[in-house]
Amino acid sequence: MNNIHYIEKPKGIHTIQKKSFFNKTFLLFGVVITVVGLICIVGLQTNTDHFKPDSTFHFLNDSEDVIDFSYGLNFIYETQLSRVRTIEKWSSPIKIKYEGNPTKEDIAVLKRIIKEFNTINGLPEMKIVNKDENVLLVYTPKESLPTIQEKYNLSEIDKGICRRRSENGEIISAVLVIESDISQEYKNSVVLHEFFHLVGFYEHSFDKTSVINRDGEAVPKLSAVDTLSFKMLYHPEITIGMTYEEISTYYQNKDMNEILK
Secondary structure: OHHHHHHHHHHHHHHHHHHHHHHHHHHHHHHHHHHHHHHHHHHHHHHHHOOOOOOOOOOOOOOOOOOOHHHHHHHHHHHHHHHHOEOOEOOOOEEEEEEEOOOHHHHHHHHHHHHHHOOOOOOOOEEEOOOOOOEEEEEEOHHHHHHHHHHOOOOOOEOEEEEEEEEOOEEEEEEEEEEOOOOHHHHHHHHHHHHHHHOOOOOOEOOOOOOOEOOOOOOOOOOHHHHHHHHHHOOOOOOOOOEHHHHHHHHOOOOHHHHOO
16 A cells, blocks of 8 residues: 555656756756847847948938038038138148057047048048157047046046147147047047047037937937038138138039038
């Protein structure tokens, strides 16, 4: 009669089956999490790939959304002439030296921006140098910003800053500071933002699509109006010292397609 205790065996088997079921469930759950994680990693890589030099991403924007020169004229007035009254821009090569703690992608993005800016007709050549620079680009962690601010006599730095120096309308030097420990994608936008200030667009714009918008929104590329204004400002016929009225007169009846080439 004691053999009745063998009834315990099915219960033991059932328990093993339960454990097996739970083990398989956890295993399946682990596989799902791993797959999702890999997808997320691939997604993050895809989001940053468009900033790499060998990608098809462009910082300039030649969209045909801009209807006429009035957009560019208004933007140039808003971001430069409302402050200095006559045209200011670079006329000598822009020699950039970087220092601090830039990442490999920071350098790749910097080279990409320089390469694309060098396609602007009339903009003096931009290049990276090791000495005799007229533009110093500093990448620094947030904790070091107060020291850098004092060293270069800068105003308060919020993610990035550009301070230019000009003489008789010619921009002759600049210091740019970039907070290095923000996310890479946001940092890329900050660098582009400060480079747009560097070439002569001093003030921020009410245009929310602009890379130098007043809201401080991160914009990954120049808007169509940004790009048009850039090309208009550096057109060879637009010279240092011209007034808003003079550049408006010049662009009357001009072919926009010729400017946007």
